[in-house]
Amino acid sequence: MRNRSLSFALTGALSLTALTAVTAPSAQAAGDTVITGVTVNGGKEIALGPTAPKTFPVQVTAQDNSGIESMNLHVSLPSYLYLASDQGLTCTATSATTTRCSGTWTIDTSSFYGNGPADDPWYVHAYVSANDGDYVSTDRAATFSVRRQAKLTANASPEPVAKDATLTVTGKLTRADWKTHKYAGYSGRSVKLQFRRADTSTYTTVKSVTSGTGGALKTTVKAKYDGYWRWSYGGNTTTSTAKATGDHVDVR
Structure with a gap:
């Protein structure tokens, strides 16, 4: 100890x-x-x-x-x-x-x-x-x-997007810092990008991305269907799990 x-x-x-x-x-x-x-x-x-x-x-x-x-x-x-x-x-x-x-x-x-x-x-x-x-x-x-509580944000753009066009999904992973009493960026963590079609209730993992400086997340995917994009973190021995609120994208 x-x-x-x-x-x-x-x-x-x-x-x-x-x-x-x-x-x-x-x-x-x-x-x-x-x-x-x-x-x-x-x-x-x-x-x-x-x-x-x-x-x-x-x-x-x-x-x-x-x-x-x-x-x-x-x-x-x-x-x-x-x-x-x-x-x-x-x-x-x-x-x-x-x-x-x-x-x-x-x-x-x-x-x-x-x-x-x-x-x-x-x-x-x-x-x-x-x-x-x-x-x-x-x-x-x-x-x-x-x-320590973790938090995630998610943003997919452009919105709306043409079918088969490139969609950029960004976000940020942070966790509670009990010394500063604020949330701080959490870098170097494997975070899953997940998608849920608008007509379903289940998210599926598309890929994994490592959080960068300040916990920044960014990747690109092909837009196929209307639905929701989010980031999901599985947590570890000191930090909680976290899921971002899904960001809806209209594919036209």
Whole structure:
């Protein structure tokens, strides 16, 4: 883990405790209490812009033959942050032995000092106690990523265009910079050019282009059919996926 300064602005009732180190063992248990499932943000990626807060849910399911008495959940970026749920947890017993608890966490990137939170894994911590005194405690109940949000634009010209004439498609790939709190060009990335005919609902990849200086995108194609042109980026470990709004071109 690299040393770096990091600050979070938190909304609602979210609590914040800075950690100098994560010293607890990764897991401790007594008896037959087990965590059977963890879901972060419904299984979808967590993409954060340069300033806007993002709220995401975490759901943990656990079971014990005596039933679950209570659960305590946190998320963390190890060595820096240890965050409790915004409004506490909502827990529901789904059977005599199984309980599911859910909470929400809000992160506001307006007070980030850099892009470090996208470089390292985040973790769900869980402490589960059963009615018979059994328990399980782990700081690695699940691992997830917080990614820098990417954006794409697209413009196809000329409009309208003659059939079989050359169409130029341009655009720009940017991503959130949590140090400057703005979107910045993202160069050197493979971005797909996609087309959807006006009478269909599915985009098809036509070619791939590498983003240039400042995230600039440009290529040419032959105009065949009326339809929509867009750019699509698949994302990576630090940066989210992105799709531009399709630009309609009338072919005459």
